[in-house]
Amino acid sequence: MDKHHSTIEHAHKYGIYILVWVALLILTGLTVTVAGINLGTLTVATALVIASVKSYLVLTVFMHLRLEMKAFRIFVIVALCFIIISFVLLFADYSYMGV
Secondary structure, eight states: OOOHHHHTTTSSHHHHHHHHHHHHHHHHHHHHHHHHHHOOTTTHHHHHHHHHHHHHHHIIIOOGGGGGGHHHHHHHHHHHHHHHHEEEOOOHHHHHTTT
């Protein structure tokens, strides 16, 4: 167990954390910019794509998901599937309402 834990601590160099942090700041700025621009129906889709990229960066780099056991990765994938299903049902209902 200690061997696995020590690999997680030293999985990335400090430079990668700084690069990912800068990327997250840029993507957050991009999200704010897209929210201010009227893209019509693409505004929400663009924001969701940017949020997905940010989530991927946080999961893989800061939470060390690549180094975790396979069972833990499966739990995360199942949770993401439920979120995607919820979004699909939400937007299907939203488009049906004609708002």
